[in-house]
Amino acid sequence: MKESAGHTERELAEGTKNHFSFKKYAWAQFRKNKPAFYSYRILIFLAIIAAIAPFIATDQPLYCKYRGVSMFPAFSFSNNCEVKDPQTGEVEKIQYDIADWKRMDAESIIFAPVPYTPQKTDIDNSGYIAPGDKQFFTTKDGEQAELPTRFRHWLGTNKGGEDVLSGLINGTRVSLSIGILSMGIASVLGLMLGAMAGYFGDRKLQTTRGSFWTFLIGIIFAWYYGFSVRSYAIADGFASSSLAMLGQLLLSVFIFLLVTLLFFYLGKLAGKIPFLSSRVFIPVDSIVSRSIEILMSMPILILIISVASIAKEKSIINIMVIIGLTGWTPIARLTRAEFLRVSSLEYIQAAKSMGFKEFRIIFKHALPNAIAPALVAIAFGVASAILIESSLSFLGVGVPPSTVTWGSLLNGGREQFSAWWLVIFPGLAIFLTVTIYNLLGEGLRDALDPRLKR
Amino acid sequence: MIRYILKRIFIFIPTLIIITLLGFIISINAPGDPVERMVSSAQSGGEIGTQSLSQVQDKIFWRKKLGLDLPVFYFSLSSCSRPDTLYRIYDRSEREALDRLISQYGNWNEIQQYADGLKSFYSSLIAFSPDSNLVKQYNKNTVSENMNQLKFESLALRSFYEDNIITARINKISDILAAYPFLASFRPAFINIKSDYESIKTNTSSWKNYIPRIAFYKTQNQYHRWLFGDGEFSRGLIHLDFGTSYTTRQPISDVIFSKIGWSMFFAMLSVILAYFISIPVGVKAAAKRGSRFDKYSSVILFMLYSMPSFWLATLLLMTFANTDVLHWFPASGVKPPTGYPDAAGFFEKVKLSLPYLILPAICYTYSSFAFLSRTMRVSMIETIGQDYIRTARAKGLPENKVIWKHAFRNSLLPIITVFANIFPAAIGGSVIIESIFTIPGMGYETFLGIQTNNYPMIIAVFTITGFLTLVGYLVSDVLYALVDPRISYK
Numbered sequence: 001m002k003e004s005a006g007h008t009e010r011e012l013a014e015g016t017k018n019h020f021s022f023k024k025y026a027w028a029q030f031r032k033n034k035p036a037f038y039s040y041r042i043l044i045f046l047a048i049i050a051a052i053a054p055f056i057a058t059d060q061p062l063y064c065k066y067r068g069v070s071m072f073p074a075f076s077f078s079n080n081c082e083v084k085d086p087q088t089g090e091v092e093k094i095q096y097d098i099a100d101w102k103r104m105d106a107e108s109i110i111f112a113p114v115p116y117t118p119q120k121t122d123i124d125n126s127g128y129i130a131p132g133d134k135q136f137f138t139t140k141d142g143e144q145a146e147l148p149t150r151f152r153h154w155l156g157t158n159k160g161g162e163d164v165l166s167g168l169i170n171g172t173r174v175s176l177s178i179g180i181l182s183m184g185i186a187s188v189l190g191l192m193l194g195a196m197a198g199y200f201g202d203r204k205l206q207t208t209r210g211s212f213w214t215f216l217i218g219i220i221f222a223w224y225y226g227f228s229v230r231s232y233a234i235a236d237g238f239a240s241s242s243l244a245m246l247g248q249l250l251l252s253v254f255i256f257l258l259v260t261l262l263f264f265y266l267g268k269l270a271g272k273i274p275f276l277s278s279r280v281f282i283p284v285d286s287i288v289s290r291s292i293e294i295l296m297s298m299p300i301l302i303l304i305i306s307v308a309s310i311a312k313e314k315s316i317i318n319i320m321v322i323i324g325l326t327g328w329t330p331i332a333r334l335t336r337a338e339f340l341r342v343s344s345l346e347y348i349q350a351a352k353s354m355g356f357k358e359f360r361i362i363f364k365h366a367l368p369n370a371i372a373p374a375l376v377a378i379a380f381g382v383a384s385a386i387l388i389e390s391s392l393s394f395l396g397v398g399v400p401p402s403t404v405t406w407g408s409l410l411n412g413g414r415e416q417f418s419a420w421w422l423v424i425f426p427g428l429a430i431f432l433t434v435t436i437y438n439l440l441g442e443g444l445r446d447a448l449d450p451r452l453k454r
Numbered sequence: 455m456i457r458y459i460l461k462r463i464f465i466f467i468p469t470l471i472i473i474t475l476l477g478f479i480i481s482i483n484a485p486g487d488p489v490e491r492m493v494s495s496a497q498s499g500g501e502i503g504t505q506s507l508s509q510v511q512d513k514i515f516w517r518k519k520l521g522l523d524l525p526v527f528y529f530s531l532s533s534c535s536r537p538d539t540l541y542r543i544y545d546r547s548e549r550e551a552l553d554r555l556i557s558q559y560g561n562w563n564e565i566q567q568y569a570d571g572l573k574s575f576y577s578s579l580i581a582f583s584p585d586s587n588l589v590k591q592y593n594k595n596t597v598s599e600n601m602n603q604l605k606f607e608s609l610a611l612r613s614f615y616e617d618n619i620i621t622a623r624i625n626k627i628s629d630i631l632a633a634y635p636f637l638a639s640f641r642p643a644f645i646n647i648k649s650d651y652e653s654i655k656t657n658t659s660s661w662k663n664y665i666p667r668i669a670f671y672k673t674q675n676q677y678h679r680w681l682f683g684d685g686e687f688s689r690g691l692i693h694l695d696f697g698t699s700y701t702t703r704q705p706i707s708d709v710i711f712s713k714i715g716w717s718m719f720f721a722m723l724s725v726i727l728a729y730f731i732s733i734p735v736g737v738k739a740a741a742k743r744g745s746r747f748d749k750y751s752s753v754i755l756f757m758l759y760s761m762p763s764f765w766l767a768t769l770l771l772m773t774f775a776n777t778d779v780l781h782w783f784p785a786s787g788v789k790p791p792t793g794y795p796d797a798a799g800f801f802e803k804v805k806l807s808l809p810y811l812i813l814p815a816i817c818y819t820y821s822s823f824a825f826l827s828r829t830m831r832v833s834m835i836e837t838i839g840q841d842y843i844r845t846a847r848a849k850g851l852p853e854n855k856v857i858w859k860h861a862f863r864n865s866l867l868p869i870i871t872v873f874a875n876i877f878p879a880a881i882g883g884s885v886i887i888e889s890i891f892t893i894p895g896m897g898y899e900t901f902l903g904i905q906t907n908n909y910p911m912i913i914a915v916f917t918i919t920g921f922l923t924l925v926g927y928l929v930s931d932v933l934y935a936l937v938d939p940r941i942s943y944k
Contacts, residue, residue, distance in 0.1 A: 224531060224666045232557055294469045297927045299919040305885060306916045309904040310484045387762055391886050394764045397904050417772045427765035435760040
């Protein structure tokens with residue numbers, strides 16, 4: 001620890017002596033903040049767990065040698081393997097997902113660290129087996145024995161005999177992806193809208209009357225050709241598979257953009273007509289600010305619950321998207337404020353006078369200097385997205401029963417209060433993750449606050 | 455000041471309209487057919503797959519009563535190939551099948567002919583009563599079996615749109631018709647239907663699907679009716695008519711207004727409690743910045759702030775309402791399961807209910823308490839750093855007076871603005887806490903509504919909560935303007 005502290009000091013000193021780099025400075029500040037920095041490390045650890053979850057919590061062994069045939073069931077894409085008995089020549093077909101690995105006569109077998117797949121029942125240990133209780137195992141000969149330590153349910157089981165630890169590991173995946181997807185959507189929306197509102201204000205984005213109205217009409221047409229005409233194709237895509245759904249949606253978005261682009265150029269032509277060529281201002285800032293105000297004064301949790309409850313296909317992705325579409329307001333607000341500041345700075349003026357395209361100025365020059373407050377909002381946003389998702393899955397709203405999440409595990413403990421492990425561990429996991437993100441947010445805010453700069 | 459409030463109300467109205475629009479969009483996208491729901495809960499039984507005349511009439515009645523015989527909105531964007539009267543077809547699956555046929559072939563005239571043919575074919579089947587000769591000639595069972603089969607097939611045909619399925623069904627009906635001479639009277643009509651279907655496939659005009667058309671419907675539409683009522687069945691949202699519950703068939707407003715009391719009680723209680731506890735905590739932590747109290751309270755508040763309310767609620771129940779651990783409090787409800795004794799006065803009732811209220815009150819309060827204390831602390835620290843506080847100290851004023859008289863009032867502002875965040879959070883959070891503690895409030899009713907797919911209830915709660923949230927914002931804005939004389943609103 002001493003080393004890293006010294007390193008930090010040196011880095012800081014170097015940063016200030018030679019050329020001041022805000023990034024380096026902020027990172028050094030961040031590292032000084034112990035809770036935030038540890039949170040950062042824990043988060044990386046959680047991310048690794050989430051990434052390799054299917055390999056550390058699965059009942060399919062990582063490696064298995066059976067009758068001379070080597071198999072890698074956990075890593076394999078195919079689901080079965082044919083094994084030929086060397087003596088009799090009999091072919092035995094092993095289906096990876098239903099094979100009884102724990103009672104197999106394998107020459108050598110390596111199990112995953114947690115040898116249970118979430119939502120697969122262990123009949124011997126069903127009905128709330130506590131972590132410290134005696135756990136059972138039926139041997140090959142059909143005798144009841146104590147569970148070998150290697151196969152222990154370290155955090156107990158739930159009513160159906162599903163392993164809690166394995167569910168927790170799988171839930172890490174869901175929780176982290178909630179953060180990434182929902183805040184990904186929210187960041188894109190928030191940064192774009194906030195940047196535009198702050199940069200253009202109400203009286204900077206000029207266009208001709210012709211192109212303005214043509215563009216508005218174009219959006220109606222684009223909506224029509226992209227989504228109205230294709231509504232049944234999209235609905236059928238939703239009904240069949242997630243890949244088809246994605247394909248149909250992408251196609252619709254593509255058509256939408258194409259038509260919009262077409263009308264954009266038509267508008268440029270229309271702007272040449274005398275009456276339509278007068279200049280109008282687009283009040284970008286007013287539009288965005290009003291939308292933020294409206295969205296912020298909405299009961300978001302109830303909105304999400306209502307939308308999630310009417311969705312035909314219950315899916316965790318739906319919830320992520322809804323959280324993303326409603327959660328961009330803080331990011332946009334902060335980005336807008338930052339852009340108001342940045343866009344009056346000299347280097348932006350210089351970029352403008354050099355005739356750079358506005359697109360380039362916004363995204364290449366202004367955004368990197370205005371992104372810091374948004375990062376803080378994103379960290380807090382992830383925390384609240386995780387809270388919302390776990391509340392929903394705790395209530396069983398909008399989340400399919402086939403998905404194991406921390407919230408749904410906790411819900412299992414509600415039926416049986418004596419099963420304390422079902423309440424403590426998933427709850428702790430949610431609490432820990434939310435705390436980590438909140439600490440990260442605070443750490444980022446302190447590290448990035450320019451007022452603390454000396 | 456008045457101008458400012460008027461301006462706020464001016465922003466309030468479009469937001470309210472958007473909330474009603476969102477509620478409406480959610481309600482029309484809810485899965486299932488409300489008419490089916492009403493009819494099936496009204497009467498069950500009847501032959502499977504067939505519709506008796508009374509059932510059809512029932513459906514038409516409910517459609518009118520629920521306002522579903524109207525177009526959806528003031529205008530609609532559809533294609534040139536679609537008639538603007540498609541919404542009049544009362545059966546949801548039939549309507550969708552026709553709509554899909556149009557989007558495949560784009561020739562409404564042919565499709566209409568085909569649909570009308572099917573319809574009259576079906577009603578002629580219904581009207582057909584086998585005379586005694588026939589029954590003598592054939593086995594009675596054969597006749598009724600085949601008639602039922604025909605009815606079923608031709609009704610089902612009306613809700614199909616895929617070519618291969620329709621062809622298969624048509625062939626099946628033709629086979630049945632061809633097999634029995636007593637069905638001969640139906641043959642010509644069905645041959646017409648068959649040729650109508652063929653002509654749909656040959657005379658396609660799918661290009662019409664790509665020409666958009668906007669149709670205007672004035673005030674005769676579902677949204678308008680939902681908002682303002684139609685003077686017959688619905689009195690509209692503005693008269694607090696939210697429709698009829700799918701499950702109990704009671705008016706939603708009756709259900710909600712009998713339940714809203716507990717939700718409002720807990721929301722108010724939690725806000726008041728949170729303010730009362732958090733202000734001293736925040737002030738003390740700020741006044742003795744860096745002290746042990748400040749450090750510990752910061753950590754505890756931070757942890758409370760990150761604590762999921764449903765987890766805390768479950769933990770509390772597990773510890774304090776569990777017969778195995780500590781059974782200090784009852785686990786669910788708000789009053790004794792046997793109800794209050796008849797002679798109980800107000801205080802008696804409060805005394806009886808109190809054990810039920812403590813755990814939910816904690817869960818309602820703690821998160822806003824943590825949030826408020828943190829806000830209070832930060833704002834107090836900022837105020838203490840001001841010059842006039844130093845002046846006050848330099849004058850030799852006692853620290854107590856400096857803090858409470860000079861600093862406190864000025865650091866109250868941020869805490870007032872967050873009222874707007876806390877009040878909606880209390881109402882929104884009620885769904886979770888009320889379902890855990892089974893409090894008979896609006897949130898629990900929403901939870902039940904989700905489980906029984908009682909969509910009008912969910913939409914009503916969404917709209918009411920949206921309205922209350924907006925009122926919360928309005929109140930906090932006005933309070934802010936009243937408290938801070940430095941801010942002028944022009």
